[in-house]
Amino acid sequence: MNYSQSWLTRPFTERSTQIFLGVLFLAVMVVSVLHLVMPEGSALYVSSYTVTLLGKYLCYALLAVAVDLVWGYLGILSLGHGAFFALGGYAMGMYLMRQIGDRGVYGDPTLPDFMVFLNWDSLPWYWHGFDMAWFAFIMVLLAPGLLALVFGFLAFRSRVTGVYLSIITQALTFALMLAFFRNEMGFGGNNGLTDFKDILGFDLRTDAARLGLFIATGIALAVGYVICRAIVTSKLGRVSVACRDAEARTRFLGYRVERVQLFVFVVSAMLAGVAGALYVPQVGIINPSEFSPLFSIEIVVWVALGGRATLYGAVIGAIIVNYAKTVFTGILPDAWLFALGALFVLVTVFLPKGIAGLLPGLKKKTDDESEAPTSGKEATA
Amino acid sequence: MSIIRSLKQLLIVCLLSLPVLGHAQANDEQAQSLLTQLAESSYGQKGKIAGEIARSGDERARGWLEAFSAGKLARIEPSKGDAEGSGKFVIVLSNRGRNWKVQDALTGDDLGEISRRDLDSIRVNNSLRSEIDGILSVIDLTVNDADKRLAAARGLRGNVDEAMAKKLTELMASEEDADVKATLNEALAIYKVEEQGDLSAVKTLSGSLNSEARAALNSATYSDDPALKQAARDALASIETKLKWNRAAETLYFGLSLGSVLVLAAIGLAITFGVMGVINMAHGELIMLGAYTTWGMQQMLPGQPGLALILSIPAGFLVSALAGVAIERSVIQFLKGRPLETLLATFGISLVLQQLVRTVISPLNRTVVTPDWMSGSIMVNEALSLTLNRLYIIGFALVVFVGLMLIMRKTRLGLEVRAVTQNRAMARSMGIKATKVDIMTFALGSGVAGLAGVALSQITNVGPNLGQNYIIDSFMVVVFGGVGNLWGTLVAGLSLGTINQLLEPWAGAVLAKILVLVFIILFIQKRPRGLFPQKGRAAEG
CATH class of the missing domain: 2.30.30.40 (SH3 Domains)
Structure with a gap:
């Protein structure tokens, strides 16, 4: 690798990044143009429903990239990334709730409907500031980032890795799910936050706002991808791969393994938070089910299907699985869990390198990194 | 009614x-x-x-x-x-x-x-009704059966009037059974405290846990007689301490019973995850299969829930063990040494099993009948009664634990399992068939999950989500106790159950669960290898 370049521009010299960004740009452009230009009856017309659906897939893709960053390049299988995604989503949801103002069912100018319903007379302290967009957008990064920082600091300092880390991340998201289900938490309990009206002054229900969100998600995915590429191609990225493959050896070579792990983990959590924040206005609701361990582990299977440690594989995996989910749950709702379960087994047993592993030409030219890892660390390492 | x-x-x-x-x-x-x-x-x-x-x-x-x-x-x-x-x-x-x-x-x-x-x-x-109750109790006090007399005497507390008091004093003199006599004495004392403000009767009541006795003492604290007032207060205070102990004992009992459920659910995992190092996320679904076996057995033997339950113990073991072997042979053996992939693949299996039960049997919960000999409760004293089904489960958990301990410590299989996990190559060169040991161990761990399912069917709903609810808890117990250590699992399960119950009264059920999870997460940071870490060569695994 050429380290003479700046770490930030280096990704753009890579073939894989160029192709990825090109494809992503084209796709977003085509969808936007077809949506705007084509008449509604035309076969090529992209409805705003489809635009929102594609926007949702792109959010999932960004989330998958975040998971691939920690799993593929750091060897940490996080079963709790749904928690970071949901926290970002809640931060955005709180902003959108405050934007409703007095247009809610109860017409209270400051309190969201569910608080009026619960007979609360004032905003809880942590809801203050969310009426300002800049504050909310900072919190989108800060809330998941802080959780990752505290959790990661405790975990990596005491060298919790491998399966143990996976299980406690799962416990983390499970605990958060239980907590957010409680009405007393002040996040709408079971129902979560919903009934949003507008974002930054634009009405969420208009086609223009939907298209804008879709394009914003595309840009976020591109930026997130480049950030991840920049990290993994930097020296830090090489060290993190070293941590993945031989943690003890890296430590003995003098690297502060836990700092590398913590940095990458926090960045990944923030990316997940951004994905969640873009997801919420497009779907129109955020509730505690996003914290469910099943969702978090589903993300991992997107990455596994696409191919670990490639980043673009994560994007491919996320889009394929979610498209399949949309199709399946429409036609055969009962069969979806069978298909998902089978996917878990088949991918891990027969396709350890994922779909990206089936594209050897592309991989060899662009990825000078050692092959994608086929195994994580030993359970007790 | x-x-x-x-x-x-x-x-x-x-x-x-x-x-x-x-x-x-x-x-x-x-x-x-x-x-x-x-x-x-x-x-x-x-x-x-x-x-x-x-x-x-x-x-x-x-x-x-x-x-x-x-x-x-x-x-x-x-x-x-x-x-x-x-x-x-x-x-x-x-x-x-x-x-x-x-x-x-x-x-x-x-x-x-x-x-x-x-x-x-x-x-x-x-x-009139309460008068008649009193009259009936007096009739019952003359029957031959001491248990009936005791029940009658208990019913009399707080219902004694002047006419009856005389009769009771006579009956008490001729009463031979000590318990009945004491209860009658209590009933009379309540009457005396309430109606006559008798100071010596207050003393009789000072150890009583009966609510009528407390009510009588309470009313006595408003009496004009300062001596009586003081005595009643003292008596109430001593009752309060006694009640506190009883409440503590009750919490402990609930804690142990929850803990033994956790131990049952986790102990199979302690074998497959702890000893073999295989992450089986479908463990919860193996528990579910055990519970459904109980249900199926009861469907096959209608009208004999007790027999069906006893037969389900071997049947549940067998069903889950076979399912475990199928999982091991079809998936896990190909993922040896890749724990994270094993985790994902077995999670997929758990989804398939859940959906299978939903499609084949029903997405709704099934009811499993509790046999007569398991329902009801044992009354230790007035403030403390222990439900029988939980008592049975505590016993069952201990039996399963001891059985597993014996298998791991005293049998050839246990020896070979330990040998293979400590040094596979060396064990094989000594002539141990490692693959066979893998299968047997996994069957054992899975079968124990089936046993847990049989037990759980008696206290929770049997539905497709049964396993899901226990998988995270089970992993927590194993990790908390220290991987590869059956004693650790026992101690961890029982203590987590007790902690949960201790927190529940002031934090509520959900918050208590969250607090316990947070506690474990923090604990793992402090001691990554659990309460009882393995030492020596096994720890290098």
């Missing part, structure tokens, strides 16, 4: 009337006249007459009084009834609808159904 009550009355009446038939004729006239008086007198008089009925020595008196107290003693109206039935006293067995099923109060004959308009119920009010 009313059906059960009527059946009970029927039974009592039958039992009481059977031996009487011989000399019943002589008493019938007297009984008829007493009942007529009861029917025709005022409320104030009725209590007295009820007492007379009780004293008449008639064995049927109990049935009459009970029916009277329940408002089910009636007379066929002399004016409207047919010639032979009119004026007869009857016990109403069922008062649903227009026609009531009745039974002759004197002979016990079934009189079929009579229009409710022809029946004249003998009215009763609340003060």
Whole structure:
């Protein structure tokens, strides 16, 4: 690798990044143009429903990239990334709730409907500031980032890795799910936050706002991808791969393994938070089910299907699985869990390198990194 | 309820009337006249007459009084009834609808159904009811069965009046059973404290956990007599401490019972995850299979829930063990040494198993019947009673634990398992068939999950999500206790259960669970290898 370049521009010299960004740009452009230009009856017309659906897939893709960053390049299988995604989503949801103002069912100018319903007379302290967009957008990064920082600091300092880390991340998201289900938490309990009206002054229900969100998600995915590429191609990225493959050896070579792990983990959590924040206005609701361990582990299977440690594989995996989910749950709702379960087994047993592993030409030219890892660390390492 | 009550009355009446038939004729006239008086007198008089009925020595008196107290003693109206039935006293067995099923109060004959308009119920009010309860208790105090006497004496507390107090003092003198005597003494003391402000009686009550006794003492604290007031306060304080201990014991019991459930759910995982190092996320679904086996067994043996439950123990073990072997052979063996992939693949299997149960059986919960010998509870004292099904599960968990311990420590299989996990290559070169050991170990761990399912079917809903609810808890228990350590699993399970129960009263069930999870997450940071980390070579795994 050429380290003479700046770490930030280096990704753009890579073939894989160029192709990825090109494809992503084209796709977003085509969808936007077809949506705007084509008449509604035309076969090529992209409805705003489809635009929102594609926007949702792109959010999932960004989330998958975040998971691939920690799993593929750091060897940490996080079963709790749904928690970071949901926290970002809640931060955005709180902003959108405050934007409703007095247009809610109860017409209270400051309190969201569910608080009026619960007979609360004032905003809880942590809801203050969310009426300002800049504050909310900072919190989108800060809330998941802080959780990752505290959790990661405790975990990596005491060298919790491998399966143990996976299980406690799962416990983390499970605990958060239980907590957010409680009405007393002040996040709408079971129902979560919903009934949003507008974002930054634009009405969420208009086609223009939907298209804008879709394009914003595309840009976020591109930026997130480049950030991840920049990290993994930097020296830090090489060290993190070293941590993945031989943690003890890296430590003995003098690297502060836990700092590398913590940095990458926090960045990944923030990316997940951004994905969640873009997801919420497009779907129109955020509730505690996003914290469910099943969702978090589903993300991992997107990455596994696409191919670990490639980043673009994560994007491919996320889009394929979610498209399949949309199709399946429409036609055969009962069969979806069978298909998902089978996917878990088949991918891990027969396709350890994922779909990206089936594209050897592309991989060899662009990825000078050692092959994608086929195994994580030993359970007790 | 009313059906059960009527059946009970029927039974009592039958039992009481059977031996009487011989000399019943002589008493019938007297009984008829007493009942007529009861029917025709005022409320104030009725209590007295009820007492007379009780004293008449008639064995049927109990049935009459009970029916009277329940408002089910009636007379066929002399004016409207047919010639032979009119004026007869009857016990109403069922008062649903227009026609009531009745039974002759004197002979016990079934009189079929009579229009409710022809029946004249003998009215009763609340003060009469409690008076009758007292009278009935006194009747019961003279029976031969000590348990019945004890129950009667318990019922008397708080219901004693002046007339009864005299009678009770007599009965107490002749009472031989110590428990009954003590309870009678308590009943009398409550009366004395309440009515007479007797200081020595306060002392008698000072250790009592009975709520009536506490109420009596409480009212005594408002008395004008300072000595009595102080004594009552002291007595109440001592009762309060005693109650506190009992509450603590109860929490401990609930904690242990929750803990033993956790131990049961986690102990199979302690074998597959802890000893073999295989992450089986489908462990919860193996538990679920065990629970469904119990349900299936009960469907196959309708009417014999107890037998079905006992048979489900081996059957549940077998079903889950076979499912475990199938998982091991079809997936896990190909992912040896890749724990994260194993985790994902077995998670996929768990999804498939859940959906399979949903599609094949039902997405709804199934009911598993609890056999009679497992329902009910043991009363340790007035403030503490232990439910039997939980007691059985605590016992079952301990038996399973000891059994597994013995297998791992004392059998050839256990030895080979430990050898293979510590050094696979060396074990194989010593002639141990490692693959066979893998299968056996996994079958054992999975089978134990099935046993957990059989036990869980007795206390939770049997549904497709049963396993999901326990998988995270089970992993937490194993990790908390220290991987590869069965003792650790036992201690961790029991202590986590107890901690959860201790937190519940002031934090609520959900928050308690969250706190426990957070506690474990923090604990793992402090001691990544759990409570009892493995030492030496095994730790390098």
